[in-house]
Amino acid sequence: MNEIQSPGDSVTGGDSIFHQVIEKEKTGWQRLLLIFWALLGPGLLATLANNDAGGVISYAVTGAQFGVGLFVPLVICLVPLSFTIQEMSMRLSAVTQEGFSRLALRHYGRFWGYYHISTLAFENLLTLITEFIGMTAGLILLGVPLWLSTLVCLSLVVAFVLLTGYWTKERVALFIGALNVVFLVVAAMTHPSMAEIGHAFVAWNVPEASRDSMTWYVIATIGNAVAPWMVFFQGSGTVDKGVTSQDLRLSRIDTALGCIMQVIIAAGIIICGAALFGQVQDISNAGPAEFITSIDRIIGRWPAILFGIGLFNAGFLAAITVSLSSSWSIAELFGWSKSLNDKLAEAPKFYAIYIGSLVLAALAILIPNLPLNFIAVVTQVIGGILMTPLLIFMVLMTSNKELMGEYRTAFWGRVWSWAMVALLAGLTVATFWNTFSG
Numbered sequence: 001m002n003e004i005q006s007p008g009d010s011v012t013g014g015d016s017i018f019h020q021v022i023e024k025e026k027t028g029w030q031r032l033l034l035i036f037w038a039l040l041g042p043g044l045l046a047t048l049a050n051n052d053a054g055g056v057i058s059y060a061v062t063g064a065q066f067g068v069g070l071f072v073p074l075v076i077c078l079v080p081l082s083f084t085i086q087e088m089s090m091r092l093s094a095v096t097q098e099g100f101s102r103l104a105l106r107h108y109g110r111f112w113g114y115y116h117i118s119t120l121a122f123e124n125l126l127t128l129i130t131e132f133i134g135m136t137a138g139l140i141l142l143g144v145p146l147w148l149s150t151l152v153c154l155s156l157v158v159a160f161v162l163l164t165g166y167w168t169k170e171r172v173a174l175f176i177g178a179l180n181v182v183f184l185v186v187a188a189m190t191h192p193s194m195a196e197i198g199h200a201f202v203a204w205n206v207p208e209a210s211r212d213s214m215t216w217y218v219i220a221t222i223g224n225a226v227a228p229w230m231v232f233f234q235g236s237g238t239v240d241k242g243v244t245s246q247d248l249r250l251s252r253i254d255t256a257l258g259c260i261m262q263v264i265i266a267a268g269i270i271i272c273g274a275a276l277f278g279q280v281q282d283i284s285n286a287g288p289a290e291f292i293t294s295i296d297r298i299i300g301r302w303p304a305i306l307f308g309i310g311l312f313n314a315g316f317l318a319a320i321t322v323s324l325s326s327s328w329s330i331a332e333l334f335g336w337s338k339s340l341n342d343k344l345a346e347a348p349k350f351y352a353i354y355i356g357s358l359v360l361a362a363l364a365i366l367i368p369n370l371p372l373n374f375i376a377v378v379t380q381v382i383g384g385i386l387m388t389p390l391l392i393f394m395v396l397m398t399s400n401k402e403l404m405g406e407y408r409t410a411f412w413g414r415v416w417s418w419a420m421v422a423l424l425a426g427l428t429v430a431t432f433w434n435t436f437s438g
Contacts, residue, residue, distance in 0.1 A: 035250065041170055042237030043086055043255030045321055046230045047262040048177040050082075051269070052318030053134020054127070054379065055224045056183070056311055057288055059266050062217050063273025064294075068192070070214070071221055073201045075266045078225040082259040084420050085226055085391060086234055088398045088409070090255055093235035095245045095407045100235045101329040104393060107403070112393070117333050119386050121357075124229050124326045126379040128361035131322065134315035136365070137288030138308035147366060153312075154362045157319045158355055166240055166340040176317045180265050182310040186295075187268040189303045190275035197271070219431050223384045224266070226424075229325040231390060236328035240339050245407055272307060275299050319358065327353035384431050388424045395421060 051059075062071050093099055098106075101120075105113025132153060139149035163169045234255070243251050272295070279298055288311055296304035324340075327350050331338035337347035344351050364370065395417045398409045409417060 039247075039250040039254045040174055040257075041241050041251075041254055042234045042243075043090060043251060044258035044261070045170070045173055045177060045237070045317075046086060046234040047082060047255070047258030048180060048265070049233075049314075049318045049321040050225070050227055050230055051180060051183075051262055051265050051314055052127070052131055052322075053288070053311055053315035054130035055266070056134065056269055056314045057291060058220055058224055059269040060273035060291055060307075062221060063270035064276040064291075065273075066214065066217065067274045067277040068197055068200045068271060070200070070204055071217070071270050072197060072267045073204055074218065074221055075225070075263050075270065078222065079259045079263055081222070081420060081423065082225050082262065083256055084417060085394070086230060086255045086259065087252060088394050088417065089231045089234045090238050090243075090251050091248060091407060092394065092398050092404070093238040094243050094248060094251060095404055097239055097244070099239060099329060099332045100232055100390075100394070101333045103397060103403075105333060107397065107400075108393065113333055116390065116393075117330055120228055120232060120329060121326055123379065123382050123386055124322050125357060125361060125364075126375060126382065127227070127229065127322050128319060128357060129364050129375055130379055131315040131319040132361055132365045134288050134311050135319070137292060138312050141289055141292060141308070150362045150365060153316070153319075154358055157316060157323070157358055160320050161344065161351055161354060164343075169340050170237075170241065173317065173320060176313060176320075179313045180261075180310065180317075182306050182313070183265050183272060184268040186303050186306050186310065187271040189306075190272060190299055192271050192274070215430065219384070219427060222427055223387075223431070225263070226387055227383050228386045228390050229322050231394065232329045233321050233325035236325070236332060236338070240328070240341075248407070272303075319361075323354045323357050326357050327351070384424070384428050388421065388428050391417075391421050391424055 059071075059075075089100065092103065096103060101113060101117050104116050132150060135153040136146060136149035139152065140146060144152075160169065160172070163172060238251065273291075276294055276298055279294075292304050292308050292311070295307050328338055330353050331347070331350040334349075336349045338350045339347065342350070395409070395414065397403055398417070399414050401408045
């Protein structure tokens with residue numbers, strides 16, 4: 001097996017670009033703006049993209065089913081969980097200059113290396129199917145045939161790799177992620193009651209009639225905040241960008257900002273859904289197209305259009321990041337060229353995985369009578385199951401003094417990390433119980 005490339009081996013050098021930006025001869029606010037612009041990257045993208053098409057529909061349906069009473073405060077409280085997981089992934093790769101899959105192979109053997117990659121690839125494929133479902137929903141409502149909608153969406157996501165260099169691709173992806181604020185605009189257009197939202201943070205209650213089905217939605221909401229692909233994406237993106245242990249403070253800001261923005265937007269989506277609370281029958285089974293139609297009928301045409309744009313954008317960003325998490329991790333495991341600074345001809349296997357996974361997902365949604373809702377549920381369950389063992393390995397590696405040196409997790413940090421493992425393990429058990437107990 002060939003050795004993987006170091007960041008300095010990149011054609012244009014993601015490392016040099018990153019540090020050239022933050023070391024420019026600027027003073028005062030100009031330098032602060034440059035540093036802020038430079039630090040935005042893997043952490044922000046990984047967390048924002050977790051509000052993917054499937055997550056958007058899940059949050060919106062949750063709001064329509066329960067209102068804002070419990071779930072807006074709950075989703076805000078998920079910042080510590082998300083930050084703990086993503087910070088460990090970033091720190092692990094910044095210090096070791098290797099992604100998670102390669103580290104698992106080197107320190108725990110071939111079985112665990114291939115286990116993490118194979119399960120990631122399978123779960124990512126299911127996730128990509130849900131992204132195409134979300135991206136095509138708006139086009140289908142406009143009368144565009146499914147096959148043409150799918151082809152348009154596939155072409156747009158594949159075109160991303162034709163851009164030049166890591167830095168350019170990262171900036172474009174950040175622009176796409178910034179468009180997620182459209183959900184906050186839609187939430188404002190529903191004219192939510194600020195008093196009701198404020199009361200939700202005090203009361204934390206749900207309607208009596210809905211409490212029997214509440215457990216599943218609590219599990220799904222927590223599960224939406226974390227996903228296995230996020231860990232692989234942030235770790236490999238950290239290496240490709242050229243982030244090192246010297247940049248941990250800046251990268252923690254990047255990660256924290258992403259975690260905060262993710263839950264704010266998620267809360268906004270729940271508020272969007274809450275505008276339909278008590279007005280739509282059987283909302284729990286609504287797909288993307290049905291939900292947009294309900295917004296059009298009850299709230300208005302422009303909120304429905306903007307929600308559809310946001311749904312497409314969420315699926316678009318997630319399709320890019322989820323595919324990259326697969327291609328980065330698989331290429332790294334086998335020692336192939338894997339930098340976004342490489343052109344197609346320079347890293348053919350890396351880009352073949354990226355494009356191939358997208359093509360498979362696009363073809364899958366063309367299968368007649370595909371159980372789309374079932375796939376969405378299965379994807380959430382599988383993601384929750386895979387997250388627990390993944391987090392165990394991450395806690396072990398970030399606590400390893402030989403591997404991390406002075407950057408190993410401190411004692412109380414390890415206590416907190418194992419508490420997060422226990423939380424996710426409990427979530428997995430609860431998911432199984434809720435799914436199979438009746």
